[in-house]
Amino acid sequence: TQLLEQSPQFLSIQEGENLTVYCNSSSVFSSLQWYRQEPGEGPVLLVTVVTGGEVKKLKRLTFQFGDARKDSSLHITAAQPGDTGLYLCALGGTSYGKLTFGQGTILTVHP
């Protein structure tokens, strides 16, 4: 079974600060996705990566993927209260698109 470790579990920061969330796999992954989920709603896809070493940017969010395809990070610059939510990384790699989710990171950005 492919394990996925996500850290930290909780982040509480002030508006304007930067933060990084990490996601590490016990083995090589074929694809990895990052999601954001707000309370009472389903997860929303932020980015998908399938290429090792790739860097993707989405406004203030920067996603990096390790060359070895075993780790990934999400960096948020100048966090805003609207960034508050649960951030999840998820591994693909099996048939039918089955995903394995990390433990999640609960981010709270205080005004």
Place this chain on the structure above:
Amino acid sequence: GAVVSQHPSWVICKSGTSVKIECRSLDFQATTMFWYRQFPKQSLMLMATSNEGSKATYEQGVEKDKFLINHASLTLSTLTVTSAHPEDSSFYICSATPGTQAWDTQYFGPGTRLTVL
């Protein structure tokens, strides 16, 4: 973008009753649908994979007789929680994908909050 709906968005039921949750892909045909369970401040836990016209595949530890899944069409899957108990109270989320590849996008529904009294 592709939209997945769930109904109801929340439900309260008495212990011992059964509850049915619907998951619909509104503008695409879903080859596969997935059902997840999520407890407060925790991640999503996959319960089962549902393919149209065939039996669902349940994850280890998930009771198939308690969580009945029916995927009767390419746009509808249902999850029935039978003989519900308070410990079944949770947030149930479905997702749907039109493809069969590992990197195919899954589209998530908005979730159903189940409270069993």
